[in-house]
Amino acid sequence: xxxxxxxxxxxxxxxxxxxxxxxxxxxxxxxxxxxxxxxxxxxxxxxxxxxxxxxxxxxxxxxxxxxxxxxxxxxxxxxxxxxxxxxxxxxxxxxxxxxxxxxxxxxxxxxxxxxxxxxxxxxxxxxxxxxxxxxxxxxxxxxxxxxxxxxxxxxxxxxxxxxxxxxxxxxxxxxxxxxxxxxxxxxxxxxxxxxxxxxxxxxxxxxxxxxxxxxxxxxxxxxxxxxxxxxxxxxxxxxxxxxxxxxxxxxxxxxxxxxxxxxxxxxxxxxxxxxxxxxxxxxxxxxxxxxxxxxxxxxxxxxxxxxxxxxxxxxxxxxxxxxxxxxxxxxxxxxxxxxxxxxxxxxx
Numbered sequence: 001x002x003x004x005x006x007x008x009x010x011x012x013x014x015x016x017x018x019x020x021x022x023x024x025x026x027x028x029x030x031x032x033x034x035x036x037x038x039x040x041x042x043x044x045x046x047x048x049x050x051x052x053x054x055x056x057x058x059x060x061x062x063x064x065x066x067x068x069x070x071x072x073x074x075x076x077x078x079x080x081x082x083x084x085x086x087x088x089x090x091x092x093x094x095x096x097x098x099x100x101x102x103x104x105x106x107x108x109x110x111x112x113x114x115x116x117x118x119x120x121x122x123x124x125x126x127x128x129x130x131x132x133x134x135x136x137x138x139x140x141x142x143x144x145x146x147x148x149x150x151x152x153x154x155x156x157x158x159x160x161x162x163x164x165x166x167x168x169x170x171x172x173x174x175x176x177x178x179x180x181x182x183x184x185x186x187x188x189x190x191x192x193x194x195x196x197x198x199x200x201x202x203x204x205x206x207x208x209x210x211x212x213x214x215x216x217x218x219x220x221x222x223x224x225x226x227x228x229x230x231x232x233x234x235x236x237x238x239x240x241x242x243x244x245x246x247x248x249x250x251x252x253x254x255x256x257x258x259x260x261x262x263x264x265x266x267x268x269x270x271x272x273x274x275x276x277x278x279x280x281x282x283x284x285x286x287x288x289x290x291x292x293x294x295x296x297x298x299x300x301x302x303x304x305x306x307x308x309x310x311x312x313x314x315x316x317x318x319x320x321x322x323x324x325x326x327x328x329x330x331x332x333x334x335x336x337x338x339x340x341x342x343x344x345x346x347x348x
Contacts, residue, residue, distance in 0.1 A: 104184020
């Protein structure tokens with residue numbers, strides 16, 4: 001065969017191999033793009049909230065890195081797509097793949113929501129609430145009830161809810177004259193106890209406090225108040241905690257979860273399981289640091305409510321416990337479990 005003919009044949013073979021290689025590469029890229037899962041995630045936290053960064057952005061980072069880019073979480077802060085109280089329904093229907101809520105926002109569906117939001121003056125330490133959820137099975141009960149609505153429920157963390165107020169509470173009259181921003185079971189509790197409690201969305205909280213629409217508020221504890229700028233207008237941080245509970249929840253559409261390959265389903269669930277323990281501990285550490293900083297730099301003072309006020313609040317709280325237990329057989333079971341636990345701890 002002449003040299004030119006051999007060269008022509010080799011060139012043709014090389015071109016064919018190259019074409020096959022490029023075609024394979026393009027096909028591979030196409031498969032990768034087709035297999036990528038993009039989830040919309042609606043938060044109830046404003047972007048300025050510490051939990052938006054410390055919880056939601058952490059979950060996004062871990063899932064995206066753990067999936068090697070096969071999953072992408074697009075985050076939307078409070079109110080961007082849906083109102084906070086519409087998020088559960090949006091996730092339930094599969095309109096949103098994931099969201100964050102307070103259990104209080106799902107009370108019309110979840111009969112355990114009031115207990116999950118935190119019965120007032122029940123737990124005294126964070127570890128007690130954590131063990132109630134994970135050790136005694138309350139988290140499993142929540143997950144089973146949410147599953148009826150096509151929602152996978154995962155408590156983000158347990159932590160104290162503590163108020164900030166513009167004037168100190170030194171007597172029962174001081175407490176009963178307060179206008180307080182609240183939500184869920186705590187809103188009902190504070191109202192029944194004698195204060196005027198009303199719901200204000202997180203995005204409207206600072207102006208409401210600044211303008212005097214409310215005299216006090218709770219948004220988590222020290223970290224929440226600091227991140228929302230509440231200490232600028234409310235200089236008293238109130239103790240003890242109104243409750244200690246799983247006040248923030250990650251909810252996932254079961255439809256969206258079922259569409260994932262098994263390894264990605266496991267990744268999402270494992271990430272949310274680890275999130276609970278990591279954020280519960282991290283939150284307590286940051287609480288101590290944040291309150292110390294607020295005292296030093298912003299002139300915040302810790303206001304411990306007088307025993308007279310605490311005793312009256314406890315009596316009101318225990319009446320509410322019974323009401324929450326009447327919402328369903330599941331709620332009664334959870335309340336009985338809680339009361340037995342508190343009895344074992346020596347609180348009842």
